[in-house]
Every structure is written in C-alpha cells, then in structure tokens.
Amino acid sequence: MTRLTPIIACNDCPIRFRAVCADCDAEELAMLERVKTYRTYAAGAHLALAGEGLDHFSSIVSGCATMSRTLEDGRRQTVGLLMPPDFIGRPGRAQSAFDVQALGEVTVCRFERRAFEQMVRDTPHIATRLLTMSLDELDAARDWAVVLGRMTAREKLAAFLVSLARRQAQGSTARLPGGGVSLTLPLTREELADHLGLTIETTSRQMTALRKDGLIDLRQSREVLIPDFEALSAEAGEDGDGGPIV
Amino acid sequence: MTRLTPIIACNDCPIRFRAVCADCDAEELAMLERVKTYRTYAAGAHLALAGEGLDHFSSIVSGCATMSRTLEDGRRQTVGLLMPPDFIGRPGRAQSAFDVQALGEVTVCRFERRAFEQMVRDTPHIATRLLTMSLDELDAARDWAVVLGRMTAREKLAAFLVSLARRQAQGSTARLPGGGVSLTLPLTREELADHLGLTIETTSRQMTALRKDGLIDLRQSREVLIPDFEALSAEAGEDGDGGPIV
DNA sequence: GTCATACATTGATCGAAATCAAAGGTGGAT
DNA sequence: ATCCACCTTTGATTTCGATCAATGTATGAC
Structure with a gap:
C-alpha cells in the first residue's frame, strides 16, 4: 500500500483513481505521468473530426464540448455533451466517429494512443475504470434516445x-x-x-x-x-x- | 502458453476469447465454466424490467431481444436491438435501466452478478473485452441518435x-x-x-x-x-x- | 371448412414542428 | 457613442407524421 506524493498524482482525468488506489505502484503512475500532456482549445475549436485520424485519447479537465455529426445536406445532430471527466477517443480505434467541438475554452488531459493502449493493457484498473465510464455513457446515450424519439x-x-x-x-x-x-x-x-x-x-x-x-x-x-x-x-x-x- | 481442450472452451458468449487466449490459464477458465448457466426464454418474455433488480449478467447466444423504455402514458422507445453476442446487465449495477424483451425464442449464457464482477476484477482480459464491446455499443447508440433526431x-x-x-x-x-x-x-x-x-x-x-x-x-x-x-x-x-x- | 385474433395496410383529417420571413437584443470593434 | 455581426425572438404559412377510422390478410383453434 504505497502512499503517493502529490507531485505525481493526477486528479483531473479519468485515471485519477490511481492516485488513491491502494494496490498500484509508483512506477506505473510515473509512467502515466510521463505520457500525458495538457492542451487548451479556444471556443469553437475542433478537438476531433468525424472520419479523421485521432491518434490520442483525451479527458476533459475543464470546459464543455459537443460531440456531433453533420449530414451532407447540413442537418446536424449532437449526440453528446462532454463535460469533465468525459473522454474523447477510445482505445483500439484510430478514427473519430464524430465531430468534437469546444463550447467556450476547453482544457484536456491527453495521452498518445499507443501509450494509452499500452497502459490499458498493462493496468487492469484503468480498463475497469474506463468500462464503468463507458457503461454510464451508454445508459445516458440510450436515455437520450427516448427523449429524441418520443418526446415533444x-x-x-x-x-x-x-x-x-x-x-x-x-x-x-x-x-x-x-x-x-x-x-x-x-x-x-x-x-x-x-x-x-x-x-x-x-x-x-x-x-x-x-x-x-x-x-x-x-x-x-x-x-x-x-x-x-x-x-x-x-x-x-x-x-x-x-x-x-x- | 496453455493449449486449451475443447471441453472447457466457451465459444458462444462474450468471454469466448479466453478459449484461444494465450496467457490465461486453465484454472480461470474452469472457474468461468462453473459459474455460467444457459437459459432459454419464450417469445415475448421479459429478460429484465426497468428499475427492477437484475442480479445477473447475460450474453445472448441465439435469438433477438429489444431494450426499451415505456413512458407512463404508454409511449415506448426501443433503445437497442440485442443480437448475439450482445450483453444484458453490467458489472457494478444491480438494477436494469431498461426493459429487455425477447423477440422470438432467446437463449442466453448467464452469470450471477457477484461471480461475474469477481471475474471482471480478477481477469484483465474480460474487462478489456467488455470495454471494447461497450464502446462499440456506445458508438452505435450515438449513430442511432442521429437517425432519431434528424432523419425523415x-x-x-x-x-x-x-x-x-x-x-x-x-x-x-x-x-x-x-x-x-x-x-x-x-x-x-x-x-x-x-x-x-x-x-x-x-x-x-x-x-x-x-x-x-x-x-x-x-x-x-x-x-x-x-x-x-x-x-x-x-x-x-x-x-x-x-x-x-x- | 368457419371463426377468432393479431398483425398489417390504406384512407381522411388534424396538429406539432418545420420553414419562410422579419424584427429585437446584445456585445464587441472602432 | 455608433455601427456591425451575431444571436434570439416572434409571426405567418406549410408540411410531415400523428391520429382517427376502416378494411385487408395471415395463422391457428375448433
């Protein structure tokens, strides 16, 4: 049970649980710290474009973003409102399925895809944590489908x-x-x-x-x-x- | 690198990758076999009810099911069409968020919740596999939101x-x-x-x-x-x- | 066979939201 | 301050899908 010093704790991204996790060791956490960077986007900036490459995985630290798709004739549907600590991108896929656009200024905590995938493979708790987050988002997406499909x-x-x-x-x-x-x-x-x-x-x-x-x-x-x-x-x-x- | 014998292979549920996984051992697989059961539902049967307890996790082996919610006034929205090897239920939650109903006869491979959660904790590959499946379902749910929200x-x-x-x-x-x-x-x-x-x-x-x-x-x-x-x-x-x- | 039942199609009309159109607000640049 | 660009609100009309209503079609019981 390693007590971690604040300097290597990550409290503002989905991986933050590791800072208080009893059974992770300092080496892994240090590795995680090495590969992450912070990035800030201006209002209206695109964090990802549907169909284009996305070689990193990010977690929103502050601000909001929309995830949307625009049809050829201009019709647009937003499929999610991203707020901390929601994530952008996913392990195992190098393309974004949707456009992600900043609403106001947005700061993200970012990992390169390869390093992130390696971390997911090597660190069971990250996979578990991501699974919980994904399942919550899945329920939320399905709840929203009820709103879109049946409500006035x-x-x-x-x-x-x-x-x-x-x-x-x-x-x-x-x-x-x-x-x-x-x-x-x-x-x-x-x-x-x-x-x-x-x-x-x-x-x-x-x-x-x-x-x-x-x-x-x-x-x-x-x-x-x-x-x-x-x-x-x-x-x-x-x-x-x-x-x-x- | 253990070569597994067919008698303990599970080829019809989300966990089936373990049968060909190079780095899992036979003991784990045997444990997995011990806790799973098969169950068949008649056409129209409810596999889960929104808001009610769901103390197991299932993966569809054959047949189809819908996942839906019905509003008080009778409006219903289906939020997903479940086909093999989709899953019903999730680790970490003892309630179903939606109704799940069989379309025609449905057979599922079922795990008790506690045993399943333990497996997810103990077996990194299961968590990774579930994560991939969940993220795919999440993308599908969001794609469907575009259809519901913006299409004729x-x-x-x-x-x-x-x-x-x-x-x-x-x-x-x-x-x-x-x-x-x-x-x-x-x-x-x-x-x-x-x-x-x-x-x-x-x-x-x-x-x-x-x-x-x-x-x-x-x-x-x-x-x-x-x-x-x-x-x-x-x-x-x-x-x-x-x-x-x- | 006939009947019963559930499922599916078609028609007539209505209404909620879309579309077309214009006018009000608000905040920033100069 | 004035102007300008963008966002927001409101009005008039149209349209797509909902609703109301009836008819058609399979399947199984008897």
Missing part, C-alpha cells in the same frame, strides 16, 4: 434542462434557498436545437413557453433559473422517482 | 434496414447473386415503429413507399429483399463510404 419539443427542452442541472449538481450549479436551481447554458440556441433534434425557432419558442408558464426564469438568454425543480422534472415526463437510474 | 420517416426505415442487413451480414443474411441481400425482420411493425420513433401507420406507409419505389421487395410482411443495397444506403442519407465507422 417542450418535453425535450425540460428534459435537457433537468439533466444539465443534475450533471452540474456535482460541480457548480447554485442551489437557491427554496429548492430552486440556477444554471448557465453552455450552448447557443442553435447548438441546443441540434442537441434536441429541433429547429432553432422551435427551441426558442418552447423556451419562451416554459418561461411564460413560470417553469423557468431567464435573466439572460443563457442564464436559466429553475424555481421549482420538481415541476420542471414533471414537465419532462418523469415519474417522480428522481430521474433515470444513470 | 423514410430515411429512418432505410437506415434501419441497412444497419440490420449489416449486422446480420456477419451471420446469416443471404447474399443474392447480383449484389442483393435478403433478410427476415425479427420485429413486428409496431416494434419497428417503437424503434424508429414513429407510429405503426407511418412505418407501414413508408415500407409500402420503399416497395413501390423498388428499393425493397416484400414477399411477406417480414421477409425483406433488398435488390440494390447501395441504393437503399443512399436513401438512408449515407455518404457512400460504406456506413458508420462502427
């Missing part, structure tokens, strides 16, 4: 706001006295529309409708205040048990 | 037929002389509608439309013949490079 525009918007608030709850979302929640949308209306499978106009209209019905309060177009979280959840068609199992 | 009814249907033909291509799909493909739908029109995020009527109408346009041929309602696979792919909005990277 209003329900989609409510579901998104609720899920975003839940995701930010681990981090920075402000809890207001009286059960309210406030959050800042990392997306423009257009990006939101692409995520919900709607047009920008419908998205804006439904946002207005939720505001007029008192379910949300908009101080600015991207500053959302949810006075009654339960009420908004109900609008998203939730059965009152506090959301998806994920 | 006709495109959805074409995309589904194309993807089903591709999945069955590893197995049983008949390749006809002249580049055609024939396949048997494992789903009723209603189940198909639930998968595509459409109603049964729209699904049926689009099926008819594809038939009238010569893109498919229906000998029976569930016997589909695709005379020109490329033409149907194009209808699904594919850019000609042979489908998703998955």
Whole structure:
C-alpha cells in the first residue's frame, strides 16, 4: 500500500483513481505521468473530426464540448455533451466517429494512443475504470434516445434542462434557498436545437413557453433559473422517482 | 502458453476469447465454466424490467431481444436491438435501466452478478473485452441518435434496414447473386415503429413507399429483399463510404 | 371448412414542428 | 457613442407524421 506524493498524482482525468488506489505502484503512475500532456482549445475549436485520424485519447479537465455529426445536406445532430471527466477517443480505434467541438475554452488531459493502449493493457484498473465510464455513457446515450424519439419539443427542452442541472449538481450549479436551481447554458440556441433534434425557432419558442408558464426564469438568454425543480422534472415526463437510474 | 481442450472452451458468449487466449490459464477458465448457466426464454418474455433488480449478467447466444423504455402514458422507445453476442446487465449495477424483451425464442449464457464482477476484477482480459464491446455499443447508440433526431420517416426505415442487413451480414443474411441481400425482420411493425420513433401507420406507409419505389421487395410482411443495397444506403442519407465507422 | 385474433395496410383529417420571413437584443470593434 | 455581426425572438404559412377510422390478410383453434 504505497502512499503517493502529490507531485505525481493526477486528479483531473479519468485515471485519477490511481492516485488513491491502494494496490498500484509508483512506477506505473510515473509512467502515466510521463505520457500525458495538457492542451487548451479556444471556443469553437475542433478537438476531433468525424472520419479523421485521432491518434490520442483525451479527458476533459475543464470546459464543455459537443460531440456531433453533420449530414451532407447540413442537418446536424449532437449526440453528446462532454463535460469533465468525459473522454474523447477510445482505445483500439484510430478514427473519430464524430465531430468534437469546444463550447467556450476547453482544457484536456491527453495521452498518445499507443501509450494509452499500452497502459490499458498493462493496468487492469484503468480498463475497469474506463468500462464503468463507458457503461454510464451508454445508459445516458440510450436515455437520450427516448427523449429524441418520443418526446415533444417542450418535453425535450425540460428534459435537457433537468439533466444539465443534475450533471452540474456535482460541480457548480447554485442551489437557491427554496429548492430552486440556477444554471448557465453552455450552448447557443442553435447548438441546443441540434442537441434536441429541433429547429432553432422551435427551441426558442418552447423556451419562451416554459418561461411564460413560470417553469423557468431567464435573466439572460443563457442564464436559466429553475424555481421549482420538481415541476420542471414533471414537465419532462418523469415519474417522480428522481430521474433515470444513470 | 496453455493449449486449451475443447471441453472447457466457451465459444458462444462474450468471454469466448479466453478459449484461444494465450496467457490465461486453465484454472480461470474452469472457474468461468462453473459459474455460467444457459437459459432459454419464450417469445415475448421479459429478460429484465426497468428499475427492477437484475442480479445477473447475460450474453445472448441465439435469438433477438429489444431494450426499451415505456413512458407512463404508454409511449415506448426501443433503445437497442440485442443480437448475439450482445450483453444484458453490467458489472457494478444491480438494477436494469431498461426493459429487455425477447423477440422470438432467446437463449442466453448467464452469470450471477457477484461471480461475474469477481471475474471482471480478477481477469484483465474480460474487462478489456467488455470495454471494447461497450464502446462499440456506445458508438452505435450515438449513430442511432442521429437517425432519431434528424432523419425523415423514410430515411429512418432505410437506415434501419441497412444497419440490420449489416449486422446480420456477419451471420446469416443471404447474399443474392447480383449484389442483393435478403433478410427476415425479427420485429413486428409496431416494434419497428417503437424503434424508429414513429407510429405503426407511418412505418407501414413508408415500407409500402420503399416497395413501390423498388428499393425493397416484400414477399411477406417480414421477409425483406433488398435488390440494390447501395441504393437503399443512399436513401438512408449515407455518404457512400460504406456506413458508420462502427 | 368457419371463426377468432393479431398483425398489417390504406384512407381522411388534424396538429406539432418545420420553414419562410422579419424584427429585437446584445456585445464587441472602432 | 455608433455601427456591425451575431444571436434570439416572434409571426405567418406549410408540411410531415400523428391520429382517427376502416378494411385487408395471415395463422391457428375448433
């Protein structure tokens, strides 16, 4: 049971568990430190392009990014909103299946693919940790399919706001006295529309409708205040048990 | 490098790689054999219910199943079509997030959760193998989100037929002389509608439309013949490079 | 054979979201 | 401050898929 010194601890990427893992040794951790680098992207920058080579694996340290695909005729669908500590890329494949684009400034912790794959092979805990993360993302992707396939525009918007608030709850979302929640949308209306499978106009209209019905309060177009979280959840068609199992 | 005897090889479940794995030993494989059982479900049977306990992990050996969620008001969305060697359940969670229902008769290879989790912890190759499978399913789920969010009814249907033909291509799909493909739908029109995020009527109408346009041929309602696979792919909005990277 | 049942197709009408179009806001550059 | 570019909202109209309704078609029981 090695006690690790902070200087080699990695606390801001998916591999961070190794810093507190009882049965990993310092050599492995040092190896991990050697191969990782940090990188910061400007707002709007592409972190990956669908179909193009992706010879590294990254974990988001700060900021948000979208994962999306654009059809030839311009229709775009966002398939995931990436937030810390989500990962980009995967072991065993040298191509990205989707576009990944920064929303605002994004910092990632990055590993070269070969070195990363070697680490996954050599270090069982990394594979296990990645498996858990992947399965969680898989459940989330399937939950979102229900939203895309069967919900109305209003329900989609409510579901998104609720899920975003839940995701930010681990981090920075402000809890207001009286059960309210406030959050800042990392997306423009257009990006939101692409995520919900709607047009920008419908998205804006439904946002207005939720505001007029008192379910949300908009101080600015991207500053959302949810006075009654339960009420908004109900609008998203939730059965009152506090959301998806994920 | 142990050469394994057939009697302890498992060739019909996700763990089958162990039978040919050079660096695993016979003891581990024997342990794996001890904890697994086979189970067959009748058509329509539930293999899991959303929100209910699921104290085992299974891999489909034969047959098909759907993974779906039903909202309180009856709207249902299928989030995945399970075929061999897809898995049901996951390490680290004792609840199912979705309903899993057999389409026709289904046989699974089943492990009790505790024993399976122990195996995952103890056997690095199992974790790696599961990781690869999960990441493939994740990409597939995200690809499907593009279909659900942005495609028309006709495109959805074409995309589904194309993807089903591709999945069955590893197995049983008949390749006809002249580049055609024939396949048997494992789903009723209603189940198909639930998968595509459409109603049964729209699904049926689009099926008819594809038939009238010569893109498919229906000998029976569930016997589909695709005379020109490329033409149907194009209808699904594919850019000609042979489908998703998955 | 007839009947019952579930599945599938087709038709008529309706409605939610898309599309087309224009006007309001907001923030940064000069 | 003024202008400009981009984002957002709102309005008018259209369209695709949903809904309501009926008819057609297989399969198995008896």
